[in-house]
Amino acid sequence: MLTLNGNQNGKKDDDFSGKKLKTLPTELFKRGGDAVKVDLQRNRLKQISGISQLTNLKELNLSRNEITDFPLEIGGLRQLEKLYMNQNSLKTIPENVFPSLGKLQFLKLSTNRLEKLPIDVNKCQGLTYLNLSNNCLKNLDPIVDLSHLKELYVERNQLYELPDKLFQNSSLTQFKANGNPLRKPPVEVCAGGLRDIQSYFSMLEANAPHVYTVKTMFLGNSMAGKSTLCRSLEKGCPVPVEEADRTVGIDISEVDRDGIRFFFWDFAGQEEYYFTHHVFITAQAFVILAINLASYNMDDQSFKKNVDFWIKNLQLKIPDSVVLLVGTHVDQCTETEVNEKKKHIEERVKKMLENHTVTLELRRKNLQDGDNPSLNYDQIDQIERLTEYKLKVLEFILIDCTKQEDIDRLLTRIKNDVLNKDTFPNIEKTLPMSYYDVEKDIYELVRNEDIPKHGIVSQNVLLSELKNRRDTLDDDKLKLILQYLHRIGVIMWYKEIPELEGSVFVKPSFLISLFKTIVRHDLVQELNKISATQLRLENALVKQKKRWICDYKDRASLSNVAIRILVRTELEKNYSQDEELIEEVVGTKKKEGSLLSLLKHFDVCLSTKHNSPLNPKANEFCPKKLWMASNPIVYEPDACLFPNYLSDNEQVKLKWESDDTEDLNIHVFLLPEIPHGFFHRLVIRTCSLYSPYWIGKDQCMLCSGNKRFLLRERHDDDQFIEIRCKDSELETPEDIQKAWRVIREIMKRLITLTEQWQGLYQTVHSPCKAQDCDDYFEWNDWQEWLEDSETNPFNVGLEENHTCCNGHIRRTELLFPRTPDAET
Numbered sequence: 001m002l003t004l005n006g007n008q009n010g011k012k013d014d015d016f017s018g019k020k021l022k023t024l025p026t027e028l029f030k031r032g033g034d035a036v037k038v039d040l041q042r043n044r045l046k047q048i049s050g051i052s053q054l055t056n057l058k059e060l061n062l063s064r065n066e067i068t069d070f071p072l073e074i075g076g077l078r079q080l081e082k083l084y085m086n087q088n089s090l091k092t093i094p095e096n097v098f099p100s101l102g103k104l105q106f107l108k109l110s111t112n113r114l115e116k117l118p119i120d121v122n123k124c125q126g127l128t129y130l131n132l133s134n135n136c137l138k139n140l141d142p143i144v145d146l147s148h149l150k151e152l153y154v155e156r157n158q159l160y161e162l163p164d165k166l167f168q169n170s171s172l173t174q175f176k177a178n179g180n181p182l183r184k185p186p187v188e189v190c191a192g193g194l195r196d197i198q199s200y201f202s203m204l205e206a207n208a209p210h211v212y213t214v215k216t217m218f219l220g221n222s223m224a225g226k227s228t229l230c231r232s233l234e235k236g237c238p239v240p241v242e243e244a245d246r247t248v249g250i251d252i253s254e255v256d257r258d259g260i261r262f263f264f265w266d267f268a269g270q271e272e273y274y275f276t277h278h279v280f281i282t283a284q285a286f287v288i289l290a291i292n293l294a295s296y297n298m299d300d301q302s303f304k305k306n307v308d309f310w311i312k313n314l315q316l317k318i319p320d321s322v323v324l325l326v327g328t329h330v331d332q333c334t335e336t337e338v339n340e341k342k343k344h345i346e347e348r349v350k351k352m353l354e355n356h357t358v359t360l361e362l363r364r365k366n367l368q369d370g371d372n373p374s375l376n377y378d379q380i381d382q383i384e385r386l387t388e389y390k391l392k393v394l395e396f397i398l399i400d401c402t403k404q405e406d407i408d409r410l411l412t413r414i415k416n417d418v419l420n421k422d423t424f425p426n427i428e429k430t431l432p433m434s435y436y437d438v439e440k441d442i443y444e445l446v447r448n449e450d451i452p453k454h455g456i457v458s459q460n461v462l463l464s465e466l467k468n469r470r471d472t473l474d475d476d477k478l479k480l481i482l483q484y485l486h487r488i489g490v491i492m493w494y495k496e497i498p499e500l501e502g503s504v505f506v507k508p509s510f511l512i513s514l515f516k517t518i519v520r521h522d523l524v525q526e527l528n529k530i531s532a533t534q535l536r537l538e539n540a541l542v543k544q545k546k547r548w549i550c551d552y553k554d555r556a557s558l559s560n561v562a563i564r565i566l567v568r569t570e571l572e573k574n575y576s577q578d579e580e581l582i583e584e585v586v587g588t589k590k591k592e593g594s595l596l597s598l599l600k601h602f603d604v605c606l607s608t609k610h611n612s613p614l615n616p617k618a619n620e621f622c623p624k625k626l627w628m629a630s631n632p633i634v635y636e637p638d639a640c641l642f643p644n645y646l647s648d649n650e651q652v653k654l655k656w657e658s659d660d661t662e663d664l665n666i667h668v669f670l671l672p673e674i675p676h677g678f679f680h681r682l683v684i685r686t687c688s689l690y691s692p693y694w695i696g697k698d699q700c701m702l703c704s705g706n707k708r709f710l711l712r713e714r715h716d717d718d719q720f721i722e723i724r725c726k727d728s729e730l731e732t733p734e735d736i737q738k739a740w741r742v743i744r745e746i747m748k749r750l751i752t753l754t755e756q757w758q759g760l761y762q763t764v765h766s767p768c769k770a771q772d773c774d775d776y777f778e779w780n781d782w783q784e785w786l787e788d789s790e791t792n793p794f795n796v797g798l799e800e801n802h803t804c805c806n807g808h809i810r811r812t813e814l815l816f817p818r819t820p821d822a823e824t
């Protein structure tokens with residue numbers, strides 16, 4: 001395997017990085033007082049005896065070494081302005097080092113094992129940048145007096161509280177604290193950034209109340225007993241659920257039990273709903289994974305379907321989830337069966353979690369033991385970040401949902417688990433009274449019908465209603481509180497979607513009930529039910545209804561007219577008089593309704609484009625092909641495509657024809673695996689940019705100008721997304737540059753999408769183009785290329801050609817994006 005670095009800058013005199021040094025090199029001492037900036041990163045240093053001889057040193061980089069004891073000698077570097085000590089194994093920093101570093105402005109201590117900071121760090125009054133992320137810090141009191149700090153990073157520590165003083169009159173402009181079990185301020189406040197935190201502290205009273213709230217998500221296959229559990233826990237006694245009563249989408253309810261406020265989210269178990277669940281499976285929740293033991297067979301397939309699928313999804317999306325396994329239907333099994341099945345599941349879950357850790361560890365070791373580990377540090381970092389997450393699977397509980405004592409036992413168990421700080425650190429929150437007041441006010445507004453029953457209210461109306469009730473709160477404070485309530489799921493306010501920015505949904509269940517009108521397992525039945533009168537109102541014919549059903553069944557495309565009729569019917573059941581609401585949600589022929597905007601925002605569906613049979617440049621035009629009039633198999637104009645429901649790749653294959661080994665070809669590996677629904681979300685994001693396109697089950701072809709590109713989800717030994725551009729359409733160097741630009745856009749979307757799965761990481765390769773050669777060219781520093789390639793040309797070195805391990809040579813620009821005239 002050949003590895004390449006993106007921008008290979010030449011090394012400077014003071015650069016001793018990546019030289020496997022165990023002690024400081026003698027050349028360095030020779031420089032003595034002349035050394036101003038020394039780079040010793042990526043070595044094997046455990047100590048740095050003699051460093052104090054460099055009396056004029058201003059910048060010292062000791063990151064990625066093996067230092068466990070903070071070197072006292074650093075205290076002698078009185079001119080020091082910048083110090084990198086990140087990625088070592090520091091456990092403590094002694095007192096009396098920092099007071100002598102009066103000029104220090106920049107201090108990076110991230111990724112160590114620090115449990116506390118020395119009190120005298122506050123003597124470094126010049127510090128403007130401090131990075132303490134990825135340590136084990138429990139409190140930040142020693143740094144509250146650093147009044148010049150502009151940037152402070154404390155992500156992934158053990159912080160329960162942030163000191164109020166840190167945010168008073170401070171110069172802070174950047175602050176990040178993700179990945180801490182914070183209760184003051186709660187994580188959902190911190191997610192809003194510095195302004196939200198400052199505003200929170202400004203409102204927080206000395207005796208602010210502590211509350212216990214838990215979002216509880218019920219997951220598991222259809223018929224597992226989720227709704228039964230959910231409803232029984234809600235009522236406090238067994239509640240039978242009819243077999244025909246399948247959950248559609250998600251049901252939400254709120255329950256108070258002994259001072260704990262539970263939000264129950266009951267997720268439908270049928271496969272049709274999995275891809276919308278993604279949006280609502282959020283962090284900080286307690287997960288109940290229901291398993292029907294009566295239908296559980298002790299084989300791999302049953303384990304995969306009932307347990308493995310759900311745990312893997314959680315591991316990818318929220319890798320530090322807390323999961324309680326609940327075995328239901330025990331009354332329908334013998335005692336021996338129950339015990340055997342329980343053992344079968346427990347053993348496999350244990351193995352699965354172990355395998356996950358072992359795989360990550362192996363991958364990290366391979367990278368570290370490779371020829372040039374310094375090229376892989378970013379990947380190693382990513383893997384180390386993932387190994388820090390620990391998904392907790394709690395001890396199995398067995399339940400007969402029809403028995404009162406079993407429901408009581410389950411409730412006691414849940415309460416004990418969520419109140420145990422070791423298992424579930426996120427339950428307690430300290431909030432200013434005004435946060436509760438606003439929430440109470442909203443409920444009251446709904447109760448008094450000052451807000452419509454459906455709960456959709458304009459932001460301005462809501463703000464003015466709330467201000468009338470609490471004159472101490474201004475618009476800014478109220479907006480921050482609303483954002484907090486959105487993050488904990490009490491209301492929904494998608495202020496990042498331009499079409500929805502002005503609307504607040506104070507009843508999330510109403511919004512979800514709208515989703516259910518079109519994302520449902522029995523949609524064909526619902527379409528069939530559309531009456532002639534309903535069709536007439538939309539100027540549609542019965543013939544069209546048949547076509548909609550065929551389009552939906554064959555090509556996963558649903559006409560916007562049909563969507564409007566379905567949603568209107570649902571709304572009219574309760575809100576027949578409210579034409580304004582119906583229009584807002586349903587939309588019109590000219591304007592998209594809020595429901596579709598939401599579904600598109602969540603990458604659930606994609607608008608199909610109009611096809612005009614008279615326009616040779618219309619969708620059906622295919623590069624280098626004689627144009628033919630649209631055949632009947634084109635997408636219905638003015639419709640939505642739900643790629644998740646597609647079952648084959650026939651259309652894509654027809655347009656793409658066959659692969660050519662010389663195609664531009666990139667493999668983006670997603671590890672540990674490609675999450676469910678990932679590929680289609682990527683396709684939706686990419687196809688909204690490039691049209692025409694053809695989408696299939698796990699392939700998609702799109703065109704940009706006269707070039708064809710293919711996206712393909714591949715589940716070979718490793719799982720990856722393949723991005724190809726047809727070789728035959730790359731005639732000139734400009735063609736190649738243009739093709740890389742499109743690939744860059746696709747990859748940008750791919751990378752932003754991966755951010756939705758915290759437990760995922762990716763590597764990029766170009767496979768060797770020679771027939772039957774399995775070598776590949778690995779990309780490094782490609783993030784730079786994605787970030788800013790116009791101003792910072794990506795260059796993989798001066799070489800015109802690259803040779804794989806098996807001796808196959810290809811021009812560099814056919815393997816990597818390369819700006820031909822870029823300087824190196």
Ligand SMILES: Nc1nc2c(ncn2[C@@H]2O[C@H](COP(=O)(O)OP(=O)(O)OP(=O)(O)O)[C@@H](O)[C@H]2O)c(=O)[nH]1
Nearest residue numbers: 222223224225226227228241246247269329400401
């Ligand atoms: N005998 C027995 N029946 C149960 C038990 N738990 C659930 N059921 C029944 O099993 C059926 C399915 O239960 P649900 O709670 O609807 O299952 P679900 O997991 O919500 O299913 P979806 O809505 O399809 O996701 C219902 O008829 C329940 O009454 C149990 O422990 N024992």
